[in-house]
Amino acid sequence: MNKKVLIMVMMLAVLPLTATGASVYKWTDENGVTHFGDREPSGKTSEQVSIRTGKSSGGQPAKSAQEQLKELESRDADAAERRDMSAADEARAKQRNANCETARNNLNLLASNNRIRIEEDGEQRYLSQEEIQEQREKFQSIADDNCGPSVADQSER
Numbered sequence: 001m002n003k004k005v006l007i008m009v010m011m012l013a014v015l016p017l018t019a020t021g022a023s024v025y026k027w028t029d030e031n032g033v034t035h036f037g038d039r040e041p042s043g044k045t046s047e048q049v050s051i052r053t054g055k056s057s058g059g060q061p062a063k064s065a066q067e068q069l070k071e072l073e074s075r076d077a078d079a080a081e082r083r084d085m086s087a088a089d090e091a092r093a094k095q096r097n098a099n100c101e102t103a104r105n106n107l108n109l110l111a112s113n114n115r116i117r118i119e120e121d122g123e124q125r126y127l128s129q130e131e132i133q134e135q136r137e138k139f140q141s142i143a144d145d146n147c148g149p150s151v152a153d154q155s156e157r
Contacts, residue, residue, distance in 0.1 A: 024051050025048055026048075027044050027045065047051060096146045098114070100146040104143055107137045107139045110135055
């Protein structure tokens with residue numbers, strides 16, 4: 001009994017292989033009806049038709065469900081990382097704009113030739129001309145760093 005079952009299983013395993021190697025023929029009868037068959041008709045002209053099987057012809061084996069899932073998760077993680085990076089870039093750009101605006105406002109204030117009063121250790125005092133010049137240079141440096149195109153923008157060009 002086991003021998004018969006084994007032979008039947010072997011035949012069923014080989015059957016799909018023989019079906020894929022079979023030829024399909026196409027012909028038209030005298031009434032104009034198109035027929036398809038696995039045997040070439042006698043007495044009629046026919047053409048051999050290539051058929052598609054359910055297998056991919058790319059030469060690459062089909063990916064398993066686990067591989068497809070891992071690939072999908074990887075793509076999703078990459079997309080999330082890009083979104084996070086763009087959010088971080090956006091936050092950096094907002095911070096740069098705020099720094100630029102503050103530096104420009106401070107430069108305008110220093111350029112007004114007014115006396116500048118500051119509070120140190122709970123006491124108020126006026127800045128000297130040298131201190132005002134130092135502050136101008138400091139805020140000009142901040143403006144130069146933050147008001148032009150960012151370093152990332154320059155490196156992309």
